[in-house]
Amino acid sequence: MWDFSQIDLKIGSDFVGIKADDNGGYAFYLPKGFDDFIAKYQNATGTDDSSKFNKVRDFFFLMYRTFRKFDRDNENNSRVTRKDAKNKKNQDQPTLSTGGITLEYQEESECILYSKLSMIERVLETYDDLAINSIEKKVRRSEEIDHSKIYKYLDRAIYLDNGAIYIDVMDLPRPMISYESTNIVNLYCFILNEIIQQLQEDVPDHVYGRSQDIQFLSQRFRDNYLTINHSLFDQDTFEETITFCKEALDNTDRNTHYKDADYWGLYEAIEIFLYGGLNPDLDDGDFWGIQGEQGFDYVWEDMCQTYFFKKNFDPIYNYDFDDICFADTDIPIDGHENSNRPGIEKNRVGNWNFKGSDDKLNKFGNEWLHQKLNSGGRHPKRGKILSWREVFCIEWDLNMRIFPNVQYQIIQYKISKLLRRYPQPDLIWLRSINTDYIRIIDFKNVSLKKYEDYRNKFLEETDQSYRIALEKQLGYELALQQTFPDIPIYNCFFIPFYFTNKLESDQKFLGTMEDRFNIRGIEIFKADFEVIQKVYLGIIEASDVLVGWENYYQPKIEATRHIHPSRKQTEIILLENQILKSDYVPLISFKNEKQIKNATNYIIKQVEIFFETIGENMPNLVESYFPYSESILADEFKKVNIEYFYDNLFYDLGEKQEDRDAKGKLKVKPKWCITFHINSTPIEVPQLKIPNSDLCRRYGTIDIVGTPILYYIYFTLPEILDVILKNK
Known part of the structure; x- marks a missing residue:
């Protein structure tokens, strides 16, 4: 296992997790927004709770649980194509590295997830009641006679008058279950119990169900080898505890003469944990974590969507997310029953399915989203009540037109004359407190520092991801304004942020709005990563989280927002030296x-x-x-x-x-x-x-x-x- 005090902390562009460094050590690549975490704990030494070892250890196990949940949630998700050993029928191409899971969401968009570590997974997977209780051969007296062994009992035989001998009992081996564990079982249960504590009981059901027995056997090992303060994951005793465990494993192996399959299963699990790191030969891959241009974007989006849907859900009455008007997601929510998704996906949100629609290149032919079917707004030309999906629709209208000063009647409005595309925002939230308002929320896996760097720089032209995010978010806002002209609309990017030195009263606070600047009227909300993560894992309830932004918004545009000159051309040039967007538009060449x-x-x-x-x-x-x-x-x-x-x-x-x-x-x-x-x-x-x-x-x-x-x-x-x- 790693020494968390020696792991180098970094922030990468497209990777979150742990991988080997060039110097032979390990680096922990943290999510975006963790700049203050690195500044505070990178070189921290000490014995208090703010030490690097404890903080990195705690965050590692939280991220381990997060990736496990993300993996489980997407294992049966029809929205993604999964390529791994469990689903060979989809393996039309190899994964990028040994043991990885390739999750494809849409055209040219995939991430590689390594949610398993053999050093931990082998300990969890090896647990078996019969292996722990061990089937042993116990010697006992038996009335059965093994004639092949009579010669061993001649001294105990009864000799008859006719020269025959009589043997009434023999000592023969007989199988029985023994609850007297051996040293290797005690050592294994000690390691397993330590992992259970760090994972906060987020372990397989069959392991959790026997956690008391595991703890009892763990204590036997502690009584024989350790003190009450020793732990595998404690800063002060980590190295000494590992040393004692290695010595115990070595002694047990030397003194155990009969080694069956159960023994070797426990031995290998212990050995991998005590001596292992990242090992491609054990299906760990070259790293542990998630990799890809949009890899952690998907994790962060699922974490945030889970918070908002849990916040707006009553598991007793299966409350139907009334405040969420639209969401581009299909996350599972425990207790929710979706009548549109019977069977294995019944807990997924999403009440609208489209297959092969015109609004996007749909590789998988099966997309889901959550929406209210009635937005309350009407199309100004057709008078049709719009669903929330239609509120954002971009239409190419080929129907006949009426000019204000011309009497030219429309005989029939032909829907077939409309070409339609459907942008899909992350989340639209309708809230009523003193008055109705609509909030557009886009979950951005972007650090605050990146937005700060753009404040006085005109870099939109060179950073397409930054520019497109602004443009589509403002497009959503414009669409909502056309449908709901009298309702305030607030627009924000929801970004991850790690808060240092939080007060006790801030432990369940969602985050804060960045009040120094915004971008073209889009606010920046710094979401507390730790709070969002704990809601995602079920450690805290979403209903207990304090939002704190309800009274923040003001119906005005601050002078500190980003203002850039238009990046488009300011004059007509009929012959343009650029790649054409259209294959059919002709060019005109002028002589002078x-x-x-x-x-x-x-x-x-x-x-x-x-x-x-x-x-x-x-x-x-x-x-x-x-x-x-x-x-x-x-x-x-x-x-x-x-x-x-x-x-x-x-x-x-x-x-x-x-x-x-x-x-x-x-x-x-x-x-x-x-x-x-x-x-x-x-x-x-x-x-x-x-x-x-x-x-x-x-x-x-x-x-x-x-x-x-x-x-x-x-x-x-x-x-x-x-x-x-x-x-x-």
């Missing part, structure tokens, strides 16, 4: 700058007339221009990655101070682009005529909850060529 200028001026003028005609105020036509080489067609709408919409349609939400009103609400910032493909804008509007032209201007939109966020305006190549020829 004059032709570019003439074409640009013409397009701007026609677009201005167009927006005046439909009654849409677009004050910054050039700034809101969307490069047509980044536009997509109907055939591509369903195929393009969902991040395309965030990165191209919501990139500038909340960038400037004036992008939010006095109540903190985002302002809609519609965009426009030109298109030369008739399939992009199949809507003909005869009443809208461009001066000096017979062209009927066509257009289409991409909407969010019925509000256009992108206008496709139809031009023709001959139209542009005519402008160039007339202005030679």
Whole structure:
């Protein structure tokens, strides 16, 4: 077992767990947000509770239990594809290292989990009542006669007159169960009892059910070899206890002459624990923990979702998570019975299933999410009551349009003319205290330091993960505002954080809001990792956790929030030196700058007339221009990655101070682009005529909850060529 005082503490980019260092020791890679933990305990020495050994030991066993639970929760989860020795039918490719479990969540998204350590698992798995109680051969007197051994009993025989002999009893071996344990059983139970205490009884049921017997046999070993203060996991006695255990194992092995399978099973489990480390030959892999670009993201998200669902659940009445409107999760909750998931998955949350939907590339064909079917909001065009999933829907509307100043009736609103994509936020929480409000929560496995580094730096352009997270979170907020214009909406990133020097009153406090800054109006909530973890493991009840953010929010935008200039182009360039988003949009090559200028001026003028005609105020036509080489067609709408919409349609939400009103609400910032493909804008509007032209201007939109966020305006190549020829 490791000496926890000698383990180096680090924070990695895509790994949480323990692996060997180059110098021959071990490094414990902690989750993001544990910078203060490392600063306080990396070089700590001492005998009080703040010492490095005890703190690292306690956190190691909590993480060990966390990974075990995460592994168990996903073993039968239809949402992920699992590749390991237990599920060989899915092993169409090998795992990345020996003994690892590959969990695939979606296209090109996987993590490698090593939830087992042989030094601990072998001790837990070896326990067996008959092995512990040991079937031994006991010698006893028997009335049965073994004729092959008569010659050994001639001195005890009764000689008859006819020369025959009579033997009434023999001493023969006979199997029986003995409850007098041997030294190796005592030593094994001592190690097992120490592990049970560290895992806080989070052990297999058959081990937990005999914990008193294990403790009794453990005490026998302690009485013979140790003092009452010795422990395998105590800073002061760790090394001495290990030494005594090794000596006891060695003596027992030398003095045991008959060694059967039960003996060797106990011996190997003890030996691996006392002498082992990370051993690929024992299926430990090259590390213990979780690895992958998004590896620990999944663990952190499940931990957080578990807290919120437990917080909003009554196991007695199977309370149906009334405050949770939407959640992209399917975690198991003990006591919850899901009528949509009979059998082995009945405890998983998630009341809505979609298979092979158009909203995402669904590799596994089976996705679940939790949502309220009735949001209370209506679609502004169809009048349909929206489910919570539909509240965030991005629609490409190909129906005929009505202009405010034109009598042009819709005969029938055709749903088939809608192309739809469904963004899925982590959690939407509706709360009523003094007044209703909605909170958008995104669980981010990101350190506070990263957000601090961005405060005075314009790095959104180079860090796609940081930028996309902002854009989609603001897109969710904008969608909610369109559906619920009168309800306050609060937006926050929920990040892991380790709090040092907590007071007794803070032990069950959820965390604190970062009041020094926010990002485009998105607040940063520093969630207490220890509290979230203990709720996840069932050590404390979610109902006992104090939230503390109910009175924090104010209906205003602080001056300290991040403000960046727009990263998009500020002028129309019809020939662009970049990879095209669309395979179908043509390029126009101009002979000189004059032709570019003439074409640009013409397009701007026609677009201005167009927006005046439909009654849409677009004050910054050039700034809101969307490069047509980044536009997509109907055939591509369903195929393009969902991040395309965030990165191209919501990139500038909340960038400037004036992008939010006095109540903190985002302002809609519609965009426009030109298109030369008739399939992009199949809507003909005869009443809208461009001066000096017979062209009927066509257009289409991409909407969010019925509000256009992108206008496709139809031009023709001959139209542009005519402008160039007339202005030679």
